[in-house]
Amino acid sequence: MTSTYVVTGMNCQHCVNSITEAVGEVPGVTGVVVDLPTGRMDVTGGPQADLVRQAVQEAGFKVA
Known part of the structure; x- marks a missing residue:
């Protein structure tokens, strides 16, 4: 199952990396x-x- 969210406040690749890492640690996320x-x-x-x-x-x- 895939869920889509809209994230606000990002302005660079570092932001993307931070979010990817944080959400990737949530139980159940593949x-x-x-x-x-x-x-x-x-x-x-x-x-x-x-x-x-x-x-x-x-x-x-x-998350918007």
Whole structure:
């Protein structure tokens, strides 16, 4: 299963890497693809949406 989120506040590849790492550590996540120009983040696996949002916020960004 793949869920799509929109992440705000990213402006460089370091931001993408930080989000990818943080969300990748969420239990149940098997893949994370973050697109900097669109802000789109596709998360594969069966994680709870609340845990994904929390990981993004802890990395310093927001889920729209």
